Amino acid sequence: MTDLQSQIQSILFVSNKPLTRKALAKITGQDESAVRQALAELAELHKDSGIVLLEADEGYQLASNSANSEIVKNFLNADLREKLTEATVEALAIIAYRQPISKAELEAIRGVNSQYSLRALLMRGLVEKIPNPDDARGSLYRVTTEFLQHLGLTRVEDLPDFTELVAKIKLPEIPPAETGDPQKGSPEQ
Amino acid sequence: MHQVKVQQFEGPLDLLLSLIEEQKLDITQIALAQVTEQFLQYIRQLEQLDATTLADYLSIAAKLLVIKSRAILPSLEVEMEEEDPALDLTAKLLLYKQFKEAAKYFKQLDNRERQSFTRATAFSERINFYPDAAVTTGLLRKNILNVLQSLRELDNLPKAQIKEAISIQEKIDQLQVHLSSQIETKLSTLLAGAKNKSEAIVTFLALLELIKQKIFMVDQEALFADVTIRKYEKSETEH
Numbered sequence: 001m002t003d004l005q006s007q008i009q010s011i012l013f014v015s016n017k018p019l020t021r022k023a024l025a026k027i028t029g030q031d032e033s034a035v036r037q038a039l040a041e042l043a044e045l046h047k048d049s050g051i052v053l054l055e056a057d058e059g060y061q062l063a064s065n066s067a068n069s070e071i072v073k074n075f076l077n078a079d080l081r082e083k084l085t086e087a088t089v090e091a092l093a094i095i096a097y098r099q100p101i102s103k104a105e106l107e108a109i110r111g112v113n114s115q116y117s118l119r120a121l122l123m124r125g126l127v128e129k130i131p132n133p134d135d136a137r138g139s140l141y142r143v144t145t146e147f148l149q150h151l152g153l154t155r156v157e158d159l160p161d162f163t164e165l166v167a168k169i170k171l172p173e174i175p176p177a178e179t180g181d182p183q184k185g186s187p188e189q
Numbered sequence: 190m191h192q193v194k195v196q197q198f199e200g201p202l203d204l205l206l207s208l209i210e211e212q213k214l215d216i217t218q219i220a221l222a223q224v225t226e227q228f229l230q231y232i233r234q235l236e237q238l239d240a241t242t243l244a245d246y247l248s249i250a251a252k253l254l255v256i257k258s259r260a261i262l263p264s265l266e267v268e269m270e271e272e273d274p275a276l277d278l279t280a281k282l283l284l285y286k287q288f289k290e291a292a293k294y295f296k297q298l299d300n301r302e303r304q305s306f307t308r309a310t311a312f313s314e315r316i317n318f319y320p321d322a323a324v325t326t327g328l329l330r331k332n333i334l335n336v337l338q339s340l341r342e343l344d345n346l347p348k349a350q351i352k353e354a355i356s357i358q359e360k361i362d363q364l365q366v367h368l369s370s371q372i373e374t375k376l377s378t379l380l381a382g383a384k385n386k387s388e389a390i391v392t393f394l395a396l397l398e399l400i401k402q403k404i405f406m407v408d409q410e411a412l413f414a415d416v417t418i419r420k421y422e423k424s425e426t427e428h
């Protein structure tokens with residue numbers, strides 16, 4: 001393990017909140033690309049141990065391996081996080097795959113006002129609000145390390161590729177061209 | 190086939206998707222036109238919708254109606270500021286369905302209950318309260334008394350009493366009872382009996398209603414003179 005890796009590991013160990021690459025670079029006095037490299041290697045090193053490195057846009061954080069969910073929660077004498085509701089899980093999936101995403105974009109996809117789902121997700125810390133770089137008045141939403149912990153992931157990239165995940169999803173359909181070919185319709189799936 | 194329960198949809202797209210798939214319809218203009226009626230019916234069922242949610246449903250309903258109008262009247266040229274509503278809706282439905290599938294996957298992840306924990310565990314149950322070092326029992330006592338005092342003040346805020354309201358219907362009944370024992374009465378008498386302005390107004394409205402229904406008739410001898418109220422009599426020809 002390099003010195004930088006070792007230092008970063010120590011800092012993440014004592015930190016109780018996610019740290020950004022920028023913050024880690026500042027603390028260690030290294031540039032961000034070196035930190036990025038070290039973090040990637042640390043993540044790899046930790047992958048199968050009892051401690052994993054969570055990687056979200058908000059920052060990096062060490063966490064217990066989700067494989068040990070049961071005994072850790074027993075030790076903490078805590079309950080697992082409450083399960084997600086239908087509405088929140090839908091909003092969460094959209095945010096995770098489209099992040100950072102505005103409320104308007106989220107609502108355009110769901111076709112429904114998503115104020116409550118968003119608020120529920122924010123309150124549970126599964127998503128966070130960040131300023132929109134293109135619009136000072138607007139906000140964007142993205143998933144957090146809490147999201148990763150809840151679903152037992154270490155980074156968003158662990159999720160299957162969206163295109164692959166939904167490859168089989170089709171509408172029972174003929175393109176609604178002016179003169180659609182009625183033979184072409186095939187039953188769903 | 191499963192029975193679709195009211196209120197189980199996540200929104201208008203979810204509803205529309207379910208209507209189309211239930212009928213095993215192709216998403217053509219015709220198919221969309223066919224489910225329009227069902228879609229509208231569903232909206233009618235949703236009485237307790239708040240305005241925002243209703244707006245979401247209506248926006249899709251409007252698209253459906255344009256599509257349906259075109260299916261019925263192929264010659265209909267609707268001026269489109271946006272893209273073709275059918276194409277637009279199809280794209281929306283597909284994207285929505287894809288995310289519905291992604292949500293299903295998320296639900297699976299959720300259900301396997303494999304969660305990880307960080308050092309500062311995120312559970313509110315584990316947040317403990319540690320009073321500031323400077324806090325003494327005396328200080329706590331003083332503060333709680335302050336809180337109690339302000340609660341008492343809150344309790345002593347002037348109270349408004351809900352005024353007894355009288356409905357027009359009640360007043361109509363009252364007036365009829367009143368006139369059943371008398372041949373005639375005066376408007377001034379009725380108004381003198383009113384406890385407040387709103388009862389006076391209700392009295393007047395009740396009177397108008399009774400005149401309209403030809404139960405009472407009124408007579409006024411001169412401008413601003415008192416109004417005489419009698420039961421309606423058919424024999425009297427004009428008024």
